[in-house]
Amino acid sequence: MLQDPTKEGRFGEFGGRFVPETLVPACMELEAAFKDAWADSLFRTELNDLLRDYVGRPSIITECHNLGAQLGIRLLLKREDLNHTGSHKINNVLGQVLLAKRMGKKRIVAETGAGQHGVASATAAALLGLECKVYMGEVDVKRQALNVFRMRLLGAEVVPAMSGSRTLKDAVNEAMRDWVASVESTYYAIGSVMGPHPYPWIVRTFQSVIGDEARVQCRDLLNGEDPDVVVACVGGGSNAIGIFSGFVDTDARLIGVEPAGGAAVGRGVPGVVHGMRSYLMQDEYGQVQEAHSISAGLDYPGVGPEHSHLASIGRAEYPSVTDAEVIEGFQLLSRTEGIIPALECAHAVAWISREAKSMQGKTVLMNLSGRGDKDVAQMMDILGPTL
Numbered sequence: 096m097l098q099d100p101t102k103e104g105r106f107g108e109f110g111g112r113f114v115p116e117t118l119v120p121a122c123m124e125l126e127a128a129f130k131d132a133w134a135d136s137l138f139r140t141e142l143n144d145l146l147r148d149y150v151g152r153p154s155i156i157t158e159c160h161n162l163g164a165q166l167g168i169r170l171l172l173k174r175e176d177l178n179h180t181g182s183h184k185i186n187n188v189l190g191q192v193l194l195a196k197r198m199g200k201k202r203i204v205a206e207t208g209a210g211q212h213g214v215a216s217a218t219a220a221a222l223l224g225l226e227c228k229v230y231m232g233e234v235d236v237k238r239q240a241l242n243v244f245r246m247r248l249l250g251a252e253v254v255p256a257m258s259g260s261r262t263l264k265d266a267v268n269e270a271m272r273d274w275v276a277s278v279e280s281t282y283y284a285i286g287s288v289m290g291p292h293p294y295p296w297i298v299r300t301f302q303s304v305i306g307d308e309a310r311v312q313c314r315d316l317l318n319g320e321d322p323d324v325v326v327a328c329v330g331g332g333s334n335a336i337g338i339f340s341g342f343v344d345t346d347a348r349l350i351g352v353e354p355a356g357g358a359a360v361g362r363g364v365p366g367v368v369h370g371m372r373s374y375l376m377q378d379e380y381g382q383v384q385e386a387h388s389i390s391a392g393l394d395y396p397g398v399g400p401e402h403s404h405l406a407s408i409g410r411a412e413y414p415s416v417t418d419a420e421v422i423e424g425f426q427l428l429s430r431t432e433g434i435i436p437a438l439e440c441a442h443a444v445a446w447i448s449r450e451a452k453s454m455q456g457k458t459v460l461m462n463l464s465g466r467g468d469k470d471v472a473q474m475m476d477i478l479g480p481t482l
């Protein structure tokens with residue numbers, strides 16, 4: 096089990112609650128409501144029923160016999176790509192939207208980058224009967240027209256964020272601003288293990304279902320043993336912390352793979368952004384830098400504070416891979432196993448394939464955080480229609 100944060104929301108020297116005075120009561124209200132809900136078996140049962148009957152949990156584990164043999168390792172995939180809406184994001188969003196209802200909120204606001212968290216939020220709001228407004232950088236609105244239309248189909252309002260670089264970090268700022276102005280009626284559903292306390296803790300708790308399931312499933316499959324290595328991609332870090340939570344107290348190596356152009360842990364320095372202290376890509380003047388990655392879902396200049404903590408105590412490692420390696424990884428899993436991964440988790444495939452020679456004979460568990468359908472058009476542009 097991962098440790099709970101301190102009362103101040105710290106994971107070691109990271110995390111905390113760096114928000115304007117006006118948001119402190121909202122954060123405290125949320126923290127109290129979450130603790131109360133998580134201790135209530137009725138809430139837990141309602142969430143578990145939705146995860147089973149709507150999302151399709153537990154997600155299965157698939158052993159990759161072909162790719163494993165080719166790489167000289169035993170390779171297991173935790174199939175979050177098979178969830179309703181195609182990724183792990185729905186685990187968190189259903190938990191938070193249920194919590195919002197319990198708190199008597201009528202309206203959800205959310206930020207989204209590539210659109211995946213926006214679509215999951217719109218989905219949960221449609222199911223549970225709440226209004227939903229999604230802030231999305233204007234640049235991303237243009238790049239992700241299909242996901243924008245999807246959110247509108249699901250009944251959500253999509254608002255382009257026009258400030259700053261008009262991408263994800265600006266969408267977070269505008270969603271927070273909306274929340275401050277309408278906190279009585281509004282719940283802010285954050286999409287990853289980031290933001291001010293208690294968000295990183297709430298999102299981790301809802302995503303820990305991945306690790307809880309995977310640990311039991313692996314022990315079944317491996318005659319009571321745990322995998323040697325557990326690998327996931329890291330944007331904000333929610334799918335990674337979800338699977339790590341099941342293995343942090345085993346001997347498994349924990350690997351969070353970052354994009355080379357957004358290596359917050361690998362190349363960042365501690366700083367404050369979006370209400371938290373964490374590793375962050377900054378320029379020489381302390382300004383937050385833009386992240387660049389082939390996969391829009393990993394374009395975040397920061398990382399969840401608990402990952403900064405796990406890195407600083409040496410419990411988890413955060414290597415990075417290049418876009419070129421990701422393009423290879425995307426094709427490798429498709430061709431050898433018949434599974435087209437999301438570009439985000441193709442980062443994890445790329446790392447495994449690059450490092451396999453140092454893991455011969457080991458068992459590697461990878462979190463397949465999402466399916467690749469959303470990325471096929473982009474890959475067709477890169478690889479050409481005839482491949």
Ligand SMILES: *Cc1c(COP(=O)(O)O)cnc(C)c1O
Nearest residue numbers: 287330331332333334439464465
């Ligand atoms: C959003 C997304 C990610 C990145 O978010 P994390 O919080 O780091 O998990 C990774 N994979 C997929 C499929 C996503 O949609």
